[in-house]
Amino acid sequence: MLFPTLTFGLFFLFVYGLTWSLKASNEWRKIVLLVASWYFYGAWDTRFVALLMASGILNWGAARLIVAAEDRPKLRKVWLAIGIAINLTILGFFKYYGFFMEQVEHLLHSLGWERDLYIMQVVLPVGISFFTFQGMSYVIDIYRRKTEPASLLDMVLLMSFFPHLVAGPIVRASHLIPQFKKVPELTRGMAAMGLALIVWGLFKKAIIASELATGLVDQTFFDPSAQSSPDLIAGAYGYAVQIYCDFSAYTDMAVGLAALLGYRFPHNFNQPYRAVSLQDFWRRWHISLSSWLRDYLYISLGGSRHGLVRLCLALMGTMLLGGLWHGASWNFVIWGALHGSVLAVERLWREFRPKGWKPIPNWLGILITFHIVLLGWIFFRAQSFDSALAFIAGIFTAGGTAALVTPMLLAMILVGMTFHYAPPYTMQRVAMKIRTVNALWVGLGIGLFILVVDAMRPEGVAPFIYYQF
Template sequence: MLFPTLGFGLFFLAVYSLAWLLRGSNEWRKIVLLIASWIFYGAWDWRFVLLLIASGFFNWGVGRLIGLAGDDERRRKLLVCLGVALNLAVLAWFKYYNFFMEQAEALLRSLGWERDLALMQVILPVGISFFTFQGMSYIIDVYRRQTRVAGLLDMTLLMSFFPHLVAGPIVRASHLVPQFRSVPEISRGMAAMGLLLIVWGLFKKAVIASELATRFVDPVFFDPAAYSSLDLVLAAYGYAVQIYCDFSAYSDMAIGLAALLGYRFPHNFNQPYRARSLQDFWRRWHISLSSWLRDYLYIPLGGSRHGLARLCLALMTTMLLGGLWHGANWTFVIWGALHGGVLAAERLWRDFRPEGWPKLPPLLGIILTFHLVTLSWIFFRSASFGDAIAYLGGIAGGDWTTTILTPLGLVLILAGMSLHYLPRDGTQRLAVRVRTMPAALVGLAAGLAILVIDAMRPEGVAPFIYYQF
């Protein structure tokens, strides 16, 4: 079930109506939201609803046992290690089993031992990386005494809540569970912001991202040898805009849907392509993941507390694992390695910049960072390492005079980049104005905007890019 479809619209309308009809009983309201979330997830494959339920029960149980352990630090540490290990085992089985078997088989062959290992067609459950990370963060936070032990209903709803279930943001228990414990309220401001974010996200996904993907980016990446060097460069820029508009659109719609149900999600993007350094980029891009990696991986690995060498090692390890989190493919590992290497280089330059050398001008920093990110997107988007190298080889030598990019495609790329230079609080300002308008007029305007977007978008609805992670 995809957000920008009529089926989801009808589904959400029914859930919205039931949720507010039951506001007098918060427990029944949460039960309805939980069942609705399982129906939403089951639209892909009902078998994996059981996995989602089991994951919620397991993480709730481990959190409760940690809470009951009191001051027995040895028992608490054993429980949190067990909880994290089993979460990772589930993720590894579904997402990485075949990848690791293929690498093991290739290694054995290189050593002269020809043997076929057991490969299986393991179906990847949608959103497993997101709800697994959410479960791990909960039990770690309970262990650290940074959040209270949640009740079973609150915990299963936290992990199953449909607005953020399949592609984030990764909402932590300390942020959302306290909201579940009290009866939600919705103001005109929240409703206005929610509607604006949904319509804005729909536009970014259905018009900008989908048009660029279907008309230009996907064909070029599918067969880069058939296109000019100019097309390859433009398609790399196009993909940078596509993935931003696609993923930020999902986050905007998720935040908007949650707001209409009375809950607040944290923002997940902050104009990332105006970042002046790669460190700044990761403070702006997929903020819920970058903060998760910082708090649960980078800092426990030592962070900046144990010298520069340890810091660089922690950065590289964090970004390599962050790359692998995105998928079982060497292209994601290389993508993570590029980011980790540049982050380490930035830190080394900051600490050892020769005395008297000027700092990089902000505009030059933005341009350089954007192109480093775009270069890494080529590996992220390519199906294999060989395809990425072929793509880069095509850029290095070829025709720079012809292109298949249409004027509309060029306008969309430029529009996608210009979004990063709009006022940061533009949506909030507009919401302040919208909340004073009559409800009937707001509904009519939102309906007309959706109809216009539907008329502008290409045929069909492609899944969000981050559904595969």
């Protein structure tokens, strides 16, 4: 069930009306939200609803055992290790089993053992990376005494809540569980912000991301050797805009939907392509993941507490694992290695920059950072390592003229980049204006906007890019 569809719209309207009618009973309200979330997830594949339930129950149980062993530090560590292992086992089996077995098979063939291994075809559950990371962060936070134990209902709802279930943001227990414990309130400001984010996300996904995907990006990445240099260059820039508009659209809509239900989610993007360094980029891009990697992986690997060499190794290790989090592919490893290497180089440069050398101007930092990110996106999007190399080689050697780029697609790329240079807090200002308008006019305006978007967008609705992670 995709957000920008009539089916989801009817589903949400039903859930919205039912949950607010149960405002007097917060427990029943949460039960309705939980059942609705399982229905939402089951619309994709009912078999994995049981996995979602089991994951929530197992994480709740591991946290309870850690709390029960409060006076036994060694036992607390054992339960922590078991809780993390459960999450990694679930994630590893569904996401990496096939990749691991293929690498084993290739290794055995290279050693002269030609017998084929039996490799099961494992279906990847949508959103498994997001809900396992949420479960793991809850167990770790309980161990670190950074959050209070949740009830079973609250914990399972945390991991199943449909607005953020399949593509984030990764909302931590310490942020959302306290909200579940209270009867929610829907202020006019929250409603205005929620509606503004939903329609803005719909525009970015249904028009810009979808148009760039179908008209340019998919074709250039499908067979780079058949494309001209101008088309490949446009395809690379187009994908940078597509992935931003697609992913930020999902999280904008998730934040907006949660707001209409009375809950606050953290924002996940802050104009990432205006970053002046790669470190700044990761403070702006997929903020819930980058902060998760920092708090639960980078710091655990030593962070900045054990000298410069250890810091650089921690950066590299964090980004390599962050790349693998996105999928079982060597391309994601290369993407993570590129980001980790540049982050380490930036840190070394700040440490050893010659005295008297001024920092580079912001405009140059933005230009360099964006093109490093752009190079990474080629590996991120390409179907294989060879395809990524062919794409990069074609940019410099293919020649020819642009056959795919149209004025409309070029305008989409320019508009998508312009978003990063709009005044800060633009959506908040829009929401402030919406809240002063009569509700009838707001409804008519939003309805008209949706009709315009529906008329302009390509046929069909492609899944969000991050559904596959």
